[in-house]
Amino acid sequence: MELKEKLIASFMAFENLVDIDSPVHDVRSEAIKEFETKGFPSRRDEAWKYTSLNSILKHDYSVFPKSESHIDYNDIKKYFIHDIDTYKIVFIDGKYSSHLSETTHDGVDICLMSSALSKPKYRPIIENYFNKVAAKDGLTSLNTAFSQEGAYIHIPKNKSVAKPIQIIHFSTGNEAALMLQPRNLIVVDENSHVQIVERHQSLTENPVLTNSVTEIFADKRAIVDYYKIQNDNENASLIDSTFINQKQESCATVHTFSFGGKLTRNNLNFYQNGERIDSTLKGATIIGNRQHVDHNTLVHHIEPNCESHQDYKGIFDDHATGVFNGKVLVNREAQKTNAFQANNNILIGDKASINTKPQLEIFADDVKCSHGCTIGQLDESAMFYMRSRGIPEKEAKALLMYAFSNNVLSSVKIPEIKQRITNIIAKKLGVNIGFDL
Amino acid sequence: MLKIIDLHASVEDKAILKGINLEINAGEVHAIMGPNGSGKSTLASVIAGKEDYEVTQGDILFEDESINELAPEERAHKGVFLSFQYPTEIPGVSVTNFMKTAINETRKARKLGDMPANEMLKMIREKSEMLEIDRKFLSRSLNEGFSGGEKKRNEIFQLAMLEPKLAILDETDSGLDIDALRIVASGVNKIKSKDNAVIIITHYQRLLDYIIPDFVHVMFEGRIVKSGGKELALELEEKGYDWIREEVNA
Ligand SMILES: Nc1ncnc2c1ncn2[C@@H]1O[C@H](COP(=O)(O)OP(=O)(O)OP(=O)(O)O)[C@@H](O)[C@H]1O
Ligand SMILES: [Mg+2]
Numbered sequence: 001m002e003l004k005e006k007l008i009a010s011f012m013a014f015e016n017l018v019d020i021d022s023p024v025h026d027v028r029s030e031a032i033k034e035f036e037t038k039g040f041p042s043r044r045d046e047a048w049k050y051t052s053l054n055s056i057l058k059h060d061y062s063v064f065p066k067s068e069s070h071i072d073y074n075d076i077k078k079y080f081i082h083d084i085d086t087y088k089i090v091f092i093d094g095k096y097s098s099h100l101s102e103t104t105h106d107g108v109d110i111c112l113m114s115s116a117l118s119k120p121k122y123r124p125i126i127e128n129y130f131n132k133v134a135a136k137d138g139l140t141s142l143n144t145a146f147s148q149e150g151a152y153i154h155i156p157k158n159k160s161v162a163k164p165i166q167i168i169h170f171s172t173g174n175e176a177a178l179m180l181q182p183r184n185l186i187v188v189d190e191n192s193h194v195q196i197v198e199r200h201q202s203l204t205e206n207p208v209l210t211n212s213v214t215e216i217f218a219d220k221r222a223i224v225d226y227y228k229i230q231n232d233n234e235n236a237s238l239i240d241s242t243f244i245n246q247k248q249e250s251c252a253t254v255h256t257f258s259f260g261g262k263l264t265r266n267n268l269n270f271y272q273n274g275e276r277i278d279s280t281l282k283g284a285t286i287i288g289n290r291q292h293v294d295h296n297t298l299v300h301h302i303e304p305n306c307e308s309h310q311d312y313k314g315i316f317d318d319h320a321t322g323v324f325n326g327k328v329l330v331n332r333e334a335q336k337t338n339a340f341q342a343n344n345n346i347l348i349g350d351k352a353s354i355n356t357k358p359q360l361e362i363f364a365d366d367v368k369c370s371h372g373c374t375i376g377q378l379d380e381s382a383m384f385y386m387r388s389r390g391i392p393e394k395e396a397k398a399l400l401m402y403a404f405s406n407n408v409l410s411s412v413k414i415p416e417i418k419q420r421i422t423n424i425i426a427k428k429l430g431v432n433i434g435f436d437l
Numbered sequence: 438m439l440k441i442i443d444l445h446a447s448v449e450d451k452a453i454l455k456g457i458n459l460e461i462n463a464g465e466v467h468a469i470m471g472p473n474g475s476g477k478s479t480l481a482s483v484i485a486g487k488e489d490y491e492v493t494q495g496d497i498l499f500e501d502e503s504i505n506e507l508a509p510e511e512r513a514h515k516g517v518f519l520s521f522q523y524p525t526e527i528p529g530v531s532v533t534n535f536m537k538t539a540i541n542e543t544r545k546a547r548k549l550g551d552m553p554a555n556e557m558l559k560m561i562r563e564k565s566e567m568l569e570i571d572r573k574f575l576s577r578s579l580n581e582g583f584s585g586g587e588k589k590r591n592e593i594f595q596l597a598m599l600e601p602k603l604a605i606l607d608e609t610d611s612g613l614d615i616d617a618l619r620i621v622a623s624g625v626n627k628i629k630s631k632d633n634a635v636i637i638i639t640h641y642q643r644l645l646d647y648i649i650p651d652f653v654h655v656m657f658e659g660r661i662v663k664s665g666g667k668e669l670a671l672e673l674e675e676k677g678y679d680w681i682r683e684e685v686n687a
Contacts, residue, residue: 380489385525388485389535389595390513390543399538403529403578433538 031144038138061179065093116152147183173204231260248274288317316352444495455659471656516602585612622647
């Protein structure tokens with residue numbers, strides 16, 4: 001059976017397993033119909049022209065994990081930011097792991113989606129926000145249909161969450177092939193501030209496909225600082241769709257670090273519903289072998305006096321392929337918009353490639369919009385300069401690549417994350433040098 | 438220390454060095470002069486191991502071993518240092534971190550452990566003071582936005598930090614103001630010893646007033662066509678290259 005048919009057939013069983021009385025029952029039923037009509041995207045869709053899902057859809061995925069798995073903290077500690085105190089919402093094969101998690105209801109709700117969906121006290125938030133900014137494309141609809149577990153974060157107004165929140169999904173390989181549909185809802189009320197780190201990690205060589213959807217609502221003057229660390233093994237693929245709805249004077253920043261995985265697609269969508277909003281999208285991609293990373297961004301400027309900044313750097317070795325498709329949409333009312341977009345790439349492998357396409361659709365006349373993309377090689381004269389000072393080729397290359405992506409790292413506000421990313425880069429590049437630039 | 442034997446090198450099949458012979462012993466200072474385009478920087482790059490140039494004939498011996506086949510970093514680890522005529526800008530890598538990496542990689546190649554951080558800082562402080570380099574520079578991206586003179590001074594700072602056996606200074610004097618020239622020259626003089634050697638590539642006498650050469654060579658169309666003592670530099674400064682050209686053509 002094709003994966004699509006299998007998913008549709010499993011939906012009834014899934015609905016019976018979870019709570020039919022849930023307020024989202026209708027939403028799910030609508031969504032599965034939507035998926036049935038639209039299915040998975042193909043390369044005939046403009047937005048998927050350079051990314052084919054064929055090779056990852058062919059596996060016979062388990063749609064629900066059969067058994068619960070246990071993992072020892074010490075075996076997976078390295079995937080956590082563990083040198084600082086954090087809240088943790090951890091899932092193993094799609095199931096919440098209470099022993100690895102640290103949640104709270106003390107003034108803020110940092111907990112799990114399944115309980116938010118089933119308990120009446122969360123109903124107002126669920127009714128107001130769940131599936132209100134997510135799109136209705138095939139993949140998002142599929143996630144909506146199966147939405148049951150993920151992170152639920154609600155920060156009431158005037159609260160600055162004292163520690164960062166880590167959302168981590170592990171897959172154990174207990175299933176021959178596993179498909180996951182994590183669903184996160186993050187609601188940050190007026191004047192509140194939250195920092196979130198998200199990671200998906202497969203612990204075996206069995207194929208894993210994660211189709212993740214995150215909805216974020218940043219109310220007036222809220223600050224949301226989100227970090228996506230993508231360093232999974234090369235049998236795991238991730239389709240991440242993140243939708244951010246911002247109100248006036250809010251500030252939302254998403255850093256996406258893509259180093260691992262077989263195929264990674266990041267759909268990152270910002271909607272600016274208010275004035276003086278700031279949206280920042282930063283990405284550093286360093287991949288090799290036959291890895292594929294696709295960034296598909298949208299910033300929709302709806303009201304006047306807002307800003308957006310996009311800065312994506314990519315380094316592609318071996319046969320790796322990259323896609324950057326950055327869309328900036330400026331409504332006629334959105335005067336005095338400042339929108340910047342940059343996408344710079346270095347191709348190291350002869351067989352590596354990148355398709356980069358800025359898309360600016362501007363209907364207002366008094367705006368400042370700029371975009372630039374470059375594709376280059378490593379600077380040979382810089383390489384010789386460094387080597388002539390005793391820095392071996394591999395280390396010189398690593399230093400140049402690190403320096404190239406440093407712009408993206410410099411705005412990371414949590415030092416431990418910066419350190420972690422730096423270590424991942426050093427490991428990825430196979431060098432042992434300090435990058436304390 | 439360095440022995441160059443009948444060295445021919447070309448780039449993209451164009452012959453640039455056409456039979457260079459040169460011998461340099463520890464403790465000596467050699468100046469190489471010659472008109473623009475005669476191949477001075479090419480010679481320096483070939484000694485340092487730049488892969489764009491193909492050695493088509495001859496050999497380069499460093500401490501009696503051929504280094505022709507060695508990578509640039511391996512030559513550096515043996516003690517070869519080139520101060521670039523046009524130092525490359527490296528955005529995003531600070532002077533300090535670059536220096537740390539260069540020193541520790543060199544130590545690694547010599548089977549030594551990393552230099553302790555406090556020792557490194559002390560050395561950086563001493564050498565930057567010697568060259569009157571502002572501390573601010575050390576945290577800036579290497580050569581990025583440096584003025585011409587600042588770049589050259591930074592090259593000599595790196596020379597002082599790396600303490601090579603053979604230092605090749607390619608037009609280090611160009612771009613330096615009078616005070617900077619004096620500071621840089623006195624820095625080089627402090628580093629100079631009976632165990633190391635210096636090659637100074639220059640167009641002018643003024644640097645040679647401070648760093649006095651034992652030998653002066655004139656390069657012309659890819660060959661060393663004349664060698665002499667320090668007075669040869671003065672003669673060139675006075676008379677230009679026409680008489681050399683005539684001698685060669687005669
Ligand atoms: N990579 C290269 N590709 C093509 N030609 C080159 C290259 N490098 C050097 N040349 C040529 O070789 C010749 C020698 O150049 P080189 O830079 O060595 O001269 P130089 O003696 O250092 O001159 P100057 O005094 O102007 O610095 C020049 O004609 C130059 O154009
Ligand atoms: Mg030159």
